[in-house]
Amino acid sequence: MSNNTEFKIRRIETRDFEQVKKALTFLTEVEPLDQARFNKVLEYWTTYKLLEDDTPVYNCFVIVPIESDGKETGEVAAVGTIFIEQKLIHGGALTGHIEDIAVNAQFQGKKLGKKLIDHLSQYGLSNGCYKVILDCAEKNIGFYEKCSFNQAGIEMQIRI
Amino acid sequence: MSNNTEFKIRRIETRDFEQVKKALTFLTEVEPLDQARFNKVLEYWTTYKLLEDDTPVYNCFVIVPIESDGKETGEVAAVGTIFIEQKLIHGGALTGHIEDIAVNAQFQGKKLGKKLIDHLSQYGLSNGCYKVILDCAEKNIGFYEKCSFNQAGIEMQIRI
Numbered sequence: 001m002s003n004n005t006e007f008k009i010r011r012i013e014t015r016d017f018e019q020v021k022k023a024l025t026f027l028t029e030v031e032p033l034d035q036a037r038f039n040k041v042l043e044y045w046t047t048y049k050l051l052e053d054d055t056p057v058y059n060c061f062v063i064v065p066i067e068s069d070g071k072e073t074g075e076v077a078a079v080g081t082i083f084i085e086q087k088l089i090h091g092g093a094l095t096g097h098i099e100d101i102a103v104n105a106q107f108q109g110k111k112l113g114k115k116l117i118d119h120l121s122q123y124g125l126s127n128g129c130y131k132v133i134l135d136c137a138e139k140n141i142g143f144y145e146k147c148s149f150n151q152a153g154i155e156m157q158i159r160i
Numbered sequence: 161m162s163n164n165t166e167f168k169i170r171r172i173e174t175r176d177f178e179q180v181k182k183a184l185t186f187l188t189e190v191e192p193l194d195q196a197r198f199n200k201v202l203e204y205w206t207t208y209k210l211l212e213d214d215t216p217v218y219n220c221f222v223i224v225p226i227e228s229d230g231k232e233t234g235e236v237a238a239v240g241t242i243f244i245e246q247k248l249i250h251g252g253a254l255t256g257h258i259e260d261i262a263v264n265a266q267f268q269g270k271k272l273g274k275k276l277i278d279h280l281s282q283y284g285l286s287n288g289c290y291k292v293i294l295d296c297a298e299k300n301i302g303f304y305e306k307c308s309f310n311q312a313g314i315e316m317q318i319r320i
């Protein structure tokens with residue numbers, strides 16, 4: 001991969017299975033995930049739309065490298081999702097949740113994480129969200145600040 | 161209200177509009193929210209189900225006081241929601257998000273917040289979520305720890 005590889009952002013497709021799965025292993029546990037399960041989740045994601053318009057609730061995007069002729073190489077450099085929650089507060093407003101951001105090893109250090117976060121947060125704000133939020137580890141605060149996010153609160157969890 | 165008032169938890173209904181709106185003002189900005197908008201959001205919330213079964217994606221519950229004959233007083237003591245996100249990670253697993261927890265002023269100090277959080281987190285875990293998460297202000301960490309939550313990360317936000 002040369003230093004001037006170009007990239008584009010598009011919605012996830014079922015053919016991205018292997019590459020997206022590989023990327024997500026850099027974030028957390030992915031197994032057991034096979035192509036059939038992957039397809040089923042992607043299909044489910046497309047069925048739900050917002051209350052006011054046809055924007056999908058789940059919006060999963062990938063960044064893919066393209067060759068000089070514009071063709072995709074078949075790799076996926078990064079993956080991430082914004083899903084949009086319908087609330088009652090703020091007059092029945094929307095909040096965007098950015099989730100499951102992962103960059104494949106050989107594409108790290110190319111500012112693709114920022115490119116993806118900028119895309120997702122813009123997507124949320126331009127589709128009516130009064131805010132876009134995400135949860136991250138303390139060590140990633142600086143990265144998200146570079147993406148114009150501010151610290152807002154503490155994430156609490158309970159697990160099985 | 162006597163000290164031995166009893167309470168029950170049930171799903172939100174359109175007749176809860178005034179009382180829920182009042183409760184939510186203790187959390188944040190609610191305007192402009194009228195009965196028509198409220199009904200529309202509640203209706204929207206009922207249309208979306210999980211991939212695997214008929215569990216709704218949005219689950220908004222209220223705690224209401226009941227009289228000795230079991231009749232509701234017409235008040236709403238507390239309100240809160242868990243909505244359930246379909247992920248690809250962990251084999252295509254579910255995460256529960258607890259949102260918009262509010263307790264009406266005259267019902268504060270009765271441990272109804274804990275009752276509600278316990279209900280919502282149990283609801284998520286028993287409906288297949290591998291974790292239930294929420295975001296809160298630093299000053300509320302202790303309260304959520306009493307509800308069996310642990311600190312997991314930092315909430316970051318970007319606003320219009």
Ligand SMILES: CC(=O)N[C@@H]1[C@@H](O)[C@H](O)[C@@H](COP(=O)(O)O)O[C@@H]1O
Binds near residue numbers: 027098135137249
């Ligand atoms: C901004 C971002 O990508 N945050 C992710 C979150 O979306 C993901 O679901 C979680 C998985 O961790 P887990 O496997 O421990 O639940 O990690 C991080 O919090």
Ligand SMILES: CC(=O)N[C@@H]1[C@@H](O)[C@H](O)[C@@H](COP(=O)(O)O)O[C@@H]1O
Binds near residue numbers: 188258
């Ligand atoms: C556990 C809980 O209830 N957390 C709430 C969150 O659900 C709500 O949406 C937000 C509203 O604040 P905002 O009006 O500033 O967005 O406040 C808190 O973070």
